[in-house]
Amino acid sequence: MKRKIFFAILISIMLSSKSYSEEVILQTKENVKLWSESFGDKRNPALLLIMGAMNQSIFWPREFCEELAKSGYYVIRYDHRDTGKSDGIDYQKNPYDLTIMKNDAVSVLNAHHIKETMVVGLSMGGYIAQLLAVENPERVSKLVLISTSADHRPYMKATMGVPVKNSSLPPPSENFLGYIKKSIESPPATKDEITLNIINGWRVTYAGSKAFPAAEVSSAIRLSEERSRSDVMPMNHALAANSSQDRLELVKQINMPTLVIHGKHDPCLPLEHGKYLSDNIPNSFFVVLDMGHSFQWSWDSEIANEIVAFDKLSDSA
Numbered sequence: 001m002k003r004k005i006f007f008a009i010l011i012s013i014m015l016s017s018k019s020y021s022e023e024v025i026l027q028t029k030e031n032v033k034l035w036s037e038s039f040g041d042k043r044n045p046a047l048l049l050i051m052g053a054m055n056q057s058i059f060w061p062r063e064f065c066e067e068l069a070k071s072g073y074y075v076i077r078y079d080h081r082d083t084g085k086s087d088g089i090d091y092q093k094n095p096y097d098l099t100i101m102k103n104d105a106v107s108v109l110n111a112h113h114i115k116e117t118m119v120v121g122l123s124m125g126g127y128i129a130q131l132l133a134v135e136n137p138e139r140v141s142k143l144v145l146i147s148t149s150a151d152h153r154p155y156m157k158a159t160m161g162v163p164v165k166n167s168s169l170p171p172p173s174e175n176f177l178g179y180i181k182k183s184i185e186s187p188p189a190t191k192d193e194i195t196l197n198i199i200n201g202w203r204v205t206y207a208g209s210k211a212f213p214a215a216e217v218s219s220a221i222r223l224s225e226e227r228s229r230s231d232v233m234p235m236n237h238a239l240a241a242n243s244s245q246d247r248l249e250l251v252k253q254i255n256m257p258t259l260v261i262h263g264k265h266d267p268c269l270p271l272e273h274g275k276y277l278s279d280n281i282p283n284s285f286f287v288v289l290d291m292g293h294s295f296q297w298s299w300d301s302e303i304a305n306e307i308v309a310f311d312k313l314s315d316s317a
Contacts (some may be wrong), residue, residue, distance in 0.1 A: 020039070020040070021037055021038060021039045021065075022037065022038050023035070023036070024036045024038065024112065025085075026107060026108060026110075027107075028103065028104055028107040029103070029107070030094075030100075032086070032087045032089070032104070033086060033087045034078055034079060034080075034081065034086045034087070034104060034107065034108060035057075035079045035084055035086050036076060036077065036078035036079070036108050036112070037057065037065075037076070037077055037078070038074060038076045038112060039066055039068070039074075039076075040068075040069030040072075040073060041074060043074070044069075044072050044073050045073055045074065045118065045141075046073070046074045046075075046076065046109075046114045046116070046118065047068060047073040047074065047075045047076070047117060047118045047119075047120060047307075048076050048105065048108065048114070048117045048118070048120065049065070049075065049076065049077040049078075049120050049122075050105060050120065050121040050122065050125030050126075050129050051077070051079075051080065051083075051124075052123030052124045052125050052126075053123060053124035053234075053237040053238065053241065054083065054234035054235065054237050054238075055083065055224075055234075056079050056083045056084035056224045056227060056228070057077040057078050057079045057084060058084070058220055058223060058227070059220060059224075059296055060077045060122075061220075061296050061297055061300055063297075063300060064296070064300040064304060065077060067300065067304045068304055068307065068308075071304065071308050073118075074114075076108060076117075078104075078108045080101060080104065081096070081101070081104060082230075082233040082236045083228070083233075083237075084224065084227045084228060084229075085229075088229050088230050089233065089236060091233075091236045095239070095240075097240050097241075097243045097244045098124075098127055098131060098240055099244070100240070101240060102128050102135065102136075105119075105129075105132055106132070106136055106139065109139055114139075115139070116138070116139055116141045117139065117140065117141060118140075118142040118311065119140050119142075119143055119144070120146065120307065121143075121144070121145055121146065121148060122146045122148065123146075123147050123148050123268070123269070123293065124152070125148070126148025126149070127148060127149070127152060127241065127244070129143060129144075129145060129148075130143075130145070130148075130150065130247050130250065130254065131247070133254045133256060134251075134253045140256055141256060142256055142257045142311065142314060143254065143257070143258040144258070144261065144310065145258065145259070145260050145261070145274075145277055146261045146262075146295065146303065147261070147262060147263060147266055147268070147269060147293045148269065148273070148274075149269045149273035149277070150169075150246065150247045150248045150250070150251045150273070150277055150280070151167070151168070151247070151248050152241050152244075153246055154167045154169050155172055155268060155269060156238070156241060157171070158171035158172055158177055159172065159180050161181075168276075169270075169272055169273050169276060170272055170273075172268050172269070172270070173267035173270070175204060175267055176204050176267040176268055179200065179201060179204045183197055195221060195222070195225065199217060199218055202217045202221070202294060205267060205268060205292055205293040205294040206292045206293075206294050206298065207263065207265035207266075207267060207292030208263060208264065208265045208289070208290040208292055209290045210290075210291065210298040211298070212298070213296070213298050216296070216297040217296075217297070248280075251280050251281050252280050252281070252282075254281045254282070254284075255282065255283070257283050257284075257285075257310075258283060258284040258285070259284070259285045259287065259306065259307070259310040260274050260277045260278045260281070260285065260286050260287070261274075261287045261288075261289065261303065261306060262274025262275070262286075262287075262288055262289075263288075263289055263290075263291040263292045263293060263295070264288050264289065264290050264291070265291065265292045266291075266292055266293045267293060268293040269293065271288065274286065283314075285310055285314075287306055289302060289303075
């Protein structure tokens with residue numbers, strides 16, 4: 001009897017200490033299949049990660065997800081429509097915008113039986129997270145916005161070669177726009193050239209006091225190529241953003257505790273974008289890190305620590 005009790009306790013300890021993952025293929029109301037993956041104990045508070053434009057969920061590094069799971073969260077990441085293992089969309093026949101992508105996030109929560117969650121949005125994922133916080137506030141307990149903005153128009157216009165006029169928020173840096181221009185004028189031709197160009201694009205988004213994680217980014221890009229159904233369909237995200245309204249006024253309606261994290265050297269959405277969010281979202285905290293637009297692998301622990309600290313601080317406030 002004592003041996004049975006001992007082994008039961010041992011198994012319980014092993015299960016509780018292990019950060020495990022589970023893949024779920026779900027279907028939205030529009031019959032779009034989305035791939036998702038969860039980490040940690042389902043009994044823990046949920047944390048939904050929403051990735052930026054054209055990138056797969058694997059760019060939320062597994063180590064980052066596991067670190068958050070070990071901190072006591074049930075972590076969920078998912079591939080947007082048109083990326084990774086999720087369905088591709090014929091945009092001409094079935095156009096979509098950021099609101100529809102927000103509805104995809106709700107479908108992910110439903111599939112994982114999550115009533116309420118902390119939402120963490122990166123870049124375009126932050127646009128979606130803002131919509132989710134305002135239009136489905138009962139599903140969002142807390143909000144974390146990383147390297148994002150309430151107005152994507154300066155970025156969209158500048159990267160399409162359109163002059164940015166009368167905007168309260170600045171366009172991307174000349175260095176970043178130079179990369180975009182070169183990619184358009186001298187597009188890569190071979191598979192290796194395309195891969196190298198994507199890696200160089202990621203390199204431009206990093207800045208600050210830490211080195212570019214070349215090995216990790218290269219590995220993730222090659223994995224994303226293996227998982228991808230199309231090299232072209234992720235570009236639909238630009239069409240989705242371009243057909244969506246800005247959120248300059250909408251963010252003022254966000255009423256849950258919010259953490260805004262922004263890089264001091266962000267070349268895509270300069271620091272003023274993060275400051276606008278912080279200034280206009282009630283109950284928000286603003287953290288500026290010595291980084292660029294992308295944080296993955298270089299700043300994983302710092303970002304995870306900021307999320308955990310914010311969660312505890314907002315609980316005690």
